Amino acid sequence: MNHFAALLPRRIKPWLWVKLSSLMHLDYHLPSGIRTSIRSYSDWCIYNDIFVAGEYDVAIYSALDKAASTGTFRVVDLGANVGFFSLRIMDLIRRRKIPFSQIEILLVEASPNLDRELRERMAKVSQNGLTIKIVHGLVGEKKGQGQLQIATAEIKNSVVHHSSSHTLPVNYVDLDVLLGTEGRIDLLKCDIEGSEVAFLKNYILLLKRTEVAVFEFHQPACPFESGLAKMMEAGFSRHDVLLDQGLMQTVLFRR
Numbered sequence: 001m002n003h004f005a006a007l008l009p010r011r012i013k014p015w016l017w018v019k020l021s022s023l024m025h026l027d028y029h030l031p032s033g034i035r036t037s038i039r040s041y042s043d044w045c046i047y048n049d050i051f052v053a054g055e056y057d058v059a060i061y062s063a064l065d066k067a068a069s070t071g072t073f074r075v076v077d078l079g080a081n082v083g084f085f086s087l088r089i090m091d092l093i094r095r096r097k098i099p100f101s102q103i104e105i106l107l108v109e110a111s112p113n114l115d116r117e118l119r120e121r122m123a124k125v126s127q128n129g130l131t132i133k134i135v136h137g138l139v140g141e142k143k144g145q146g147q148l149q150i151a152t153a154e155i156k157n158s159v160v161h162h163s164s165s166h167t168l169p170v171n172y173v174d175l176d177v178l179l180g181t182e183g184r185i186d187l188l189k190c191d192i193e194g195s196e197v198a199f200l201k202n203y204i205l206l207l208k209r210t211e212v213a214v215f216e217f218h219q220p221a222c223p224f225e226s227g228l229a230k231m232m233e234a235g236f237s238r239h240d241v242l243l244d245q246g247l248m249q250t251v252l253f254r255r
Contacts, residue, residue, distance in 0.1 A: 032094035034087050035124055039117075042155035043082060050084045051091075055243060056189065056214055059252045060089055063187035063212040064098060072102040074184065076175075076210075078139045078199075079191035080107035081155070082117045086132075089187070090125055102129045106178060110138045110148050110170045110192075111157055137173035140195030142202055145169045158218075159194040175206060185210040196222035200230040207234035213253045214242070224249045 026038035036051065038044050049055045067073045073093070077086050086105050093100065107122065109115045115136040122132050138146045138159065147167040149160045160167060179185070188210045192199060196217055200207075207213065213236065217227040228239060228251070236253040243250040 030091050032091045034091045042153045046084050050088050059214040066211050067186045073100045074186050075105045076188045077107045080109040083121050085189050104131045106133050108135045108139055138170045139192050140198030141172045142174045188213040191216040194221040204234050215251050217249050219247045
């Protein structure tokens with residue numbers, strides 16, 4: 001099977017995934033009632049990372065434990081893709097039966113294709129006290145436009161410096177406008193494919209009011225050592241490398 005897959009032209013694989021996914025009905029209702037759906041190769045990869053391997057579970061549990069006594073939970077999901085990270089959060093809240101009176105989730109996604117899917121999927125999630133806000137845009141700079149390079153598998157999208165036939169201009173969003181400049185952020189996830197340096201430079205104050213953060217640092221755009229130094233500047237005293245893939249590290253930060 002792997003040999004057959006290797007023989008397929010790269011451009012055919014995304015189309016084949018869509019066709020096979022629709023035929024196989026890869027929808028699943030988790031025991032918590034959260035619905036997940038696999039529609040592409042990117043979905044398959046992210047689903048396994050988040051729901052099967054539990055890549056972010058340590059970060060989510062840490063944030064939930066810190067916030068459980070407050071009655072509220074505020075999440076910022078940067079580079080939301082189709083929303084699996086936020087769906088996993090809701091899944092774990094329901095499984096642990098944490099009685100949050102208010103849950104606020106901000107999801108930011110730069111790809112217009114993923115933004116449409118994200119809105120469709122998150123519209124199916126409902127819970128008392130839950131507020132979901134979805135914003136299309138890039139994160140890092142506070143204004144202007146960046147070039148988003150769209151990959152065949154959109155899990156590999158990236159921000160680049162120059163436009164080409166494979167890029168599209170996307171406006172940057174100002175998180176200080178979206179979130180305000182006060183109030184606790186319980187959990188922040190940052191996977192913004194090449195804009196980490198700009199984000200860490202422009203949003204130190206936002207990070208200083210964040211309790212738990214999980215970052216994906218992509219080299220050479222943002223070496224792990226540079227990211228670590230800026231997070232320590234923001235007041236985080238502990239870090240754990242959740243996953244090290246050489247050119248990319250997933251790192252949990254706590255106070």
